[in-house]
Every structure is written in structure tokens, then in C-alpha cells.
Amino acid sequence: MKFELFIALRYLLTKREHSFISVISLMSVLGVGLGVAALIVTMSVMSGFSTEFRDKLLGLSSHVIAGVSGAPLRNFPAQMEKVASIEGVSAVTPIIYSEVMLSKAGAPKGVILRGIDLDSARGVLTIHKDMVDGRLEDLGADSAVPGILLGYELASRLGVNVGSTVNVLTPSLRGSAVGFTPKVKIFQVVGLFKTHMYEYDSSSAFVSLTAAQEMLGFKSDAAMYLDVRLHDPDEAPAISSEILKKLGGMPYYVRTWIDMNGNIFAALKLEKAGMFVVLIMIVLVGSFSIITSLVLLVMEKTRDIAILMSMGATADSIRRIFLLQGCIIGGVGTIMGYVLGLGAALAIREFQFIKLPPDVYPMDTIPVRLEWVDLTAIGITAFLLCFVSTLYPASKAASLKPVEALRHD
Structure with missing residues (x-):
């Protein structure tokens, strides 16, 4: 020493x-x-x-979204194959996204409506893990009235539960004897989810992709954009460039979770x-x-x-x-x-x-x-x-x- x-x-x-x-x-x-x-x-x-x-x-949204500027994404199955082939991509699903009004014997409530593909949504979204009543698969049940999933807080505000029906008012207008009126469609509540994020639970709803296409006037091969999930979320900036290149550049666009939630x-x-x-x-x-x-x-x-x-x-x-x-x-x-x-x-x-x-x-x-x-x-x-x-x-x-x-x- x-x-x-x-x-x-x-x-x-x-x-x-x-x-x-x-x-x-x-x-x-x-x-x-x-x-x-x-x-x-x-x-x-x-x-x-x-x-x-x-x-x-990231369980409620995606790591990367890809779409077409100012227009629906056409022929999305082919685009999904291109994106899924990129190294680092875990899953891809098509999404239709729209702001609508929900009502049930009272004043309407503005919500974010998402149309999801039940076959591929589980690989990208985790909404099935947050179900407190009903199942995600119930959206695809063969019924005369299409199903809808509501956030727990939203359902409480509307005073509805599983089995209840709600009116969905879409922004697209249709002509009538009294002028143009919003398009209204009836849905049955088949499930409730609770993410413990109040803003999300009080303003979100899910329907099947087919129901959303019919309600909003989309063709059967059209979606709003693709939701992409990655093996490593931190690689989103690099992989988003590969996705844009694979899709062919303009008029396609990509947004990462960092871009959307950076603040x-x-x-x-x-x-x-x-x-x-x-x-x-x-x-x-x-x-x-x-x-x-x-x-x-x-x-x-x-x-x-x-x-x-x-x-x-x-x-x-x-x-x-x-x-x-x-x-x-x-x-x-x-x-x-x-x-x-x-x-x-x-x-x-x-x-x-x-x-x-x-x-x-x-x-x-x-x-x-x-x-x-x-x-x-x-x-x-x-x-x-x-x-x-x-x-x-x-x-x-x-x-x-x-x-x-x-x-x-």
C-alpha cells in the first residue's frame, strides 16, 4: 500500500x-x-x-403510417405486401380514419372513428388487450346491424352499454326534400375498451373496415392509410424512408410516431x-x-x-x-x-x-x-x-x- x-x-x-x-x-x-x-x-x-x-x-396507434396525399389509398393489399417485405417491419394493416358524430337519445358527441381490418389489426394495434366487455372479433359478426367498439368513458357519456345501439352521423351529405343532411347509420355496441388514457377513451370508436368503407363511400380495395408496426420503434425514421421508396415516392407520404408525438x-x-x-x-x-x-x-x-x-x-x-x-x-x-x-x-x-x-x-x-x-x-x-x-x-x-x-x- x-x-x-x-x-x-x-x-x-x-x-x-x-x-x-x-x-x-x-x-x-x-x-x-x-x-x-x-x-x-x-x-x-x-x-x-x-x-x-x-x-x-404506440399500442393505440402505429409506429409509421403511409398514405396518399389528398386521396384514399387504392389497392391497399398490394401496397401492404410491398411494405411487409421491408426488413424491420413486423405487421401492416389498413385503416380508415374519420371524425364523426355519435348520438343516443340526446346531444351528439364528436368522436374519432377508425375502420380496422380484423385479420391484420391484432399485429399492429393492442386494442384487443384493453377490452373490458366484449371482444374485438365481435366487430365481424354476421348481423343486420354492424358492430362498433366504444371507449369506456365515451360509452358512459352516451349512457350505453354492450347491446345498445347508437347513431353515427358522417360528414358526407346526401340530398333530401329539405336540402342536404348528414348521412346517419345505426350501429350496435359490441364491446367496450379502456386504455386508462382519458382523452382516448372518451373520444374513440372502432368499426370493421367493411362497415367504414360502406358508410364513408370507400371502394372495397381502398383505405385511408396503412398502419405499420416495427420490431424496433426507434428505427422508425430509417424504415420510413425505405417504405416511401418502396411505395414509389410522391404522391405517397409517411409519418413516424416521432413526427406525430414528438412534442x-x-x-x-x-x-x-x-x-x-x-x-x-x-x-x-x-x-x-x-x-x-x-x-x-x-x-x-x-x-x-x-x-x-x-x-x-x-x-x-x-x-x-x-x-x-x-x-x-x-x-x-x-x-x-x-x-x-x-x-x-x-x-x-x-x-x-x-x-x-x-x-x-x-x-x-x-x-x-x-x-x-x-x-x-x-x-x-x-x-x-x-x-x-x-x-x-x-x-x-x-x-x-x-x-x-x-x-x-
Whole structure:
């Protein structure tokens, strides 16, 4: 063991003349540890929330959409084959999307209506996992009245349930004796879904692709656009370029989930960065305590430093002694923070004892996701702050003059 490390450990572990300095050192370790633990728990919860929210959002929509500008997508089966052949594409389904009005013995309610292909929709959408009553397959039941799936909140507002009928008013107009009136079609509610995303549950409805084509005047081989699901959502920008190339460029267009929801995820990233900056202040307080304890230690050990210098210790050796002390305090605090933080995060994830109101959040428990990038950044930042805090006390100790230090002894 080098003598600098030996002296540093001796100063830290032996009983000091002034116990107040030992208390400050202990507070430094605790401050760094609690700061690191708070960072780990907060970053893991925010990463978990962001991932859970993204998965929920992408389960309700698609990773990439492809369509024709200003016109329906014709001959969609052939276009689906082209897109499905691209590496990285998991599934493709046609979608008809329209804003309509729903009514049931009262004022109409504006909703987003989606016509979906039951054979391929399961590979792209996860709406079948959110059913609370009925099944997705019931949309294709052979009945004189076509079926419709409603969001749970939407059904509550309309006062309907499975088995009820609703009137769907489409934006296309038809002529009559009193002028042009909206086209009205009766649907039977065959299922209710609940995604725990209020805006979606209160304004969304699904019908079969065939029913949507008949109601909105689409031909049997026409859709609004293709919904594309990828194996890796993060590859959406690159694969979207391949999709556009495969379809033949203009007048086709593609949009990724990043394009359509970029503001939401940018806000989540900004919030995560802001929380990191705020919580790192706890570690900064602990690092200031390291400065205080080392400065006081230098004052207490002035005579010892002078003796070491008179015996041949160089200024660099003295500087390294106090640098090692600060690094040991910071390292112990960081390790303690990792133990506390990882333990708390894993406990929250495993036992799920913190519940969330499901009518407010898209999940009922706090999600936790431990990412090695976050854990590495927290450890490096905390240790660097502790290291920087040792520079001034170490330089102060190295600049002592042996003669001046021993003059009054």
C-alpha cells in the first residue's frame, strides 16, 4: 500500500482530536449517498413512466403510417405486401380514419372513428388487450346491424352499454326534400375498451373496415392509410424512408410516431433532465461538506503535514493524501447511494406498493425502469463532484511550509 493511501485511511478511520470533523465527514457520506439514491429512484421512475407511456401510446396507434396525399389509398393489399417485405417491419394493416358524430337519445358527441381490418389489426394495434366487455372479433359478426367498439368513458357519456345501439352521423351529405343532411347509420355496441388514457377513451370508436368503407363511400380495395408496426420503434425514421421508396415516392407520404408525438416525448425528456439537475444539488451539498471536513482536517493536521514534509514527503504526496480522502468519502457515499437507490427502485417494481389513480394515469402502479446509461451518468457525475470538492483543500495542504507550521510548536 502506498504511504499516501495509508495516511489517508489512517486520518479517516482513527479517532480524531476534534470529533466535530468526523461528524461532518459522516454527513458528507450521507449527503452524497442520499443524493445518489434519490437520483436513481427518480430517474428509474421517470424512465419507466416514459417507456410505459410510449408503449401505451404506440399500442393505440402505429409506429409509421403511409398514405396518399389528398386521396384514399387504392389497392391497399398490394401496397401492404410491398411494405411487409421491408426488413424491420413486423405487421401492416389498413385503416380508415374519420371524425364523426355519435348520438343516443340526446346531444351528439364528436368522436374519432377508425375502420380496422380484423385479420391484420391484432399485429399492429393492442386494442384487443384493453377490452373490458366484449371482444374485438365481435366487430365481424354476421348481423343486420354492424358492430362498433366504444371507449369506456365515451360509452358512459352516451349512457350505453354492450347491446345498445347508437347513431353515427358522417360528414358526407346526401340530398333530401329539405336540402342536404348528414348521412346517419345505426350501429350496435359490441364491446367496450379502456386504455386508462382519458382523452382516448372518451373520444374513440372502432368499426370493421367493411362497415367504414360502406358508410364513408370507400371502394372495397381502398383505405385511408396503412398502419405499420416495427420490431424496433426507434428505427422508425430509417424504415420510413425505405417504405416511401418502396411505395414509389410522391404522391405517397409517411409519418413516424416521432413526427406525430414528438412534442410529448420532448417534454418528458426535458422534465427528466430538469429533475436530474435539481436532484444533483443534493449531491452538491454533500460535496460542499467534503470541502468543509477536509479544510478543517488540514487545519487540525498542520503539524503532521509539516513533519511529513520535513521527512521528505513532497507537495504532490501531501496533495494526493487529501485527494484520496475526498475520493474515499465520495466513493463510499456513491456506493451507499447505489445500494439504497437500487434497493428502493427494485422494491417499488417488485412489490408495487405505491398505487396510482387509474382515472388519472395510464397505469395503476408506479413503473420502474433501470437503464445502465442513467446509472452510469449518476455515478460518474456524483464522483466527479466529490473529486472537484477535494481540489482546494488538497492544494491548501500541499502549499503549507514546514517551518511556518512548526514555528509555534
